[in-house]
Each structure stands twice: as C-alpha cells, then as structure tokens.
Amino acid sequence: MKKSSKLFLLSTCIVVLFIVLDQILKIWVKTHMALGEHIPVLGNWFYLYFIENEGMAFGMSFGQNIGKLLLTIGRVVIVGFLIYYLIRLIKKDKADWIVASVLSLIITGAVGNIIDSLFYGVIFSESTPLSVATLFPDGGGYAPVLFGKVVDMFYFPLFVMPDWFPLWGGEYFFPAIFNLADSCVTVGIVLALIFYKRIFPEQEKLKTEN
Numbered sequence: 001m002k003k004s005s006k007l008f009l010l011s012t013c014i015v016v017l018f019i020v021l022d023q024i025l026k027i028w029v030k031t032h033m034a035l036g037e038h039i040p041v042l043g044n045w046f047y048l049y050f051i052e053n054e055g056m057a058f059g060m061s062f063g064q065n066i067g068k069l070l071l072t073i074g075r076v077v078i079v080g081f082l083i084y085y086l087i088r089l090i091k092k093d094k095a096d097w098i099v100a101s102v103l104s105l106i107i108t109g110a111v112g113n114i115i116d117s118l119f120y121g122v123i124f125s126e127s128t129p130l131s132v133a134t135l136f137p138d139g140g141g142y143a144p145v146l147f148g149k150v151v152d153m154f155y156f157p158l159f160v161m162p163d164w165f166p167l168w169g170g171e172y173f174f175p176a177i178f179n180l181a182d183s184c185v186t187v188g189i190v191l192a193l194i195f196y197k198r199i200f201p202e203q204e205k206l207k208t209e210n
Contacts, residue, residue: 004091004093007090010104014100014105015111018180018184019112022108022181023115025180026151027135029050029153030127031134034128034129037129049152049153051153054067054068069146072114072146075113079107099198105184113179117146120150121142121149122143122144125137152178152182154178157172
C-alpha cells in the first residue's frame with residue numbers, strides 16, 4: 001500500500017472511531033440523564049456530569065442565537081479548511097503519521113460538536129433537571145437545525161486550589177465540564193504546537209528562505 005493511502009486510511013480511522021465514540025456517549029447521556037445530574041465514576045475525582053452549552057469548548061458560551069449560528073458556521077469553515085490542508089499535505093508527500101493523526105484529532109473534535117449543533121435540536125426533546133430527553137420525539141425536537149446544544153459530561157474536580165492562590169483560590173483546579181470531542185481538539189492543538197514544523201512545513205521553508 002502506498003504511503004499516501006496508508007495516511008488517508010489512518011486519518012479516516014481516527015475520525016470515524018472518535019466521532020462514533022463521542023456520539024455514542026453523548027446520546028447515552030442525553031437519553032439516560034437529566035440536565036445537571038451527575039454520576040460518580042471514580043470516587044470524588046471523576047464524574048459524569050450532564051450539562052449543555054452553545055457549542056464552545058469546555059462549556060463556554062458565545063452570544064445567544066447569532067453567536068451560536070456564527071460559531072457553527074465558523075466551525076464548519078475551519079473543518080473544511082483542515083480537511084483540505086491535510087489532503088494537500090498527504091498528496092504532496094509532506095505528511096507523516098504524526099501530521100495525519102494530529103490534524104485528524106482536531107478535525108474529529110470539531111465535527112463531533114458540529115453534529116450536536118446541527119442535529120440534536122431536531123432529533124431530541126429538551127433535557128431539563130426534571131426530565132430525560134427522548135430521541136425522535138413525537139412533537140418534534142427542541143430547536144431548529146444549527147441551533148442544537150452541545151452535550152458535555154466529563155468532570156474532574158481533582159483538588160481545590162489554596163485560598164491564597166490568585167484569582168482561583170478556593171476553587172477546583174479544573175472546574176470545566178467537557179466531552180470527548182473537546183478532548184480531541186485540545187490534544188490535537190497541543191500536539192500541533194509540539195510538532196509545528198512537521199505540520200506547517202511550508203511556513204518553515206519560507207522562514208529558511210528569508
């Protein structure tokens with residue numbers, strides 16, 4: 001098998017595997033947990049804690065309807081560019097398994113949350129603190145296409161910061177609640193910074209020439 005074919009296969013496997021896992025977990029949480037419900041997984045260190053947000057990573061928000069729409073459209077554009085860029089690197093033989101894996105993780109994370117925004121409002125009833133959502137409800141979903149809420153569930157209240165610590169004193173070290181797609185994006189971005197020269201070879205070439 002040619003190198004390019006192997007890299008395309010690797011990228012496809014990463015994207016499909018993590019998107020499937022991300023969606024399976026989100027659908028389970030959405031159809032088995034009420035909004036705000038939390039289930040201990042590892043003592044007081046790790047919980048499944050069900051919240052929803054407008055689509056930004058780690059439960060952050062960006063505006064309301066207009067912000068939500070712009071966020072979804074912007075994410076679609078970014079994913080399109082990343083897919084184009086990855087294909088271009090592979091075809092020009094400027095990619096290896098690290099480059100393919102890193103870019104695929106970022107693409108996967110973005111797509112995972114795009115799916116929520118695009119379709120969850122249409123296929124689910126609304127989650128509330130008193131009721132669990134149903135899939136394909138008779139009365140229709142809780143929001144139109146593009147306005148679905150992203151499902152988050154991973155919560156790691158590892159330890160409380162000392163009171164004397166600036167800004168975050170007395171709060172948990174990492175209070176954010178996130179999902180598998182957020183994790184893929186975060187890991188991908190960190191690795192992209194570490195392997196910057198491999199992922200952006202043309203930029204490094206321009207620096208060398210100048």
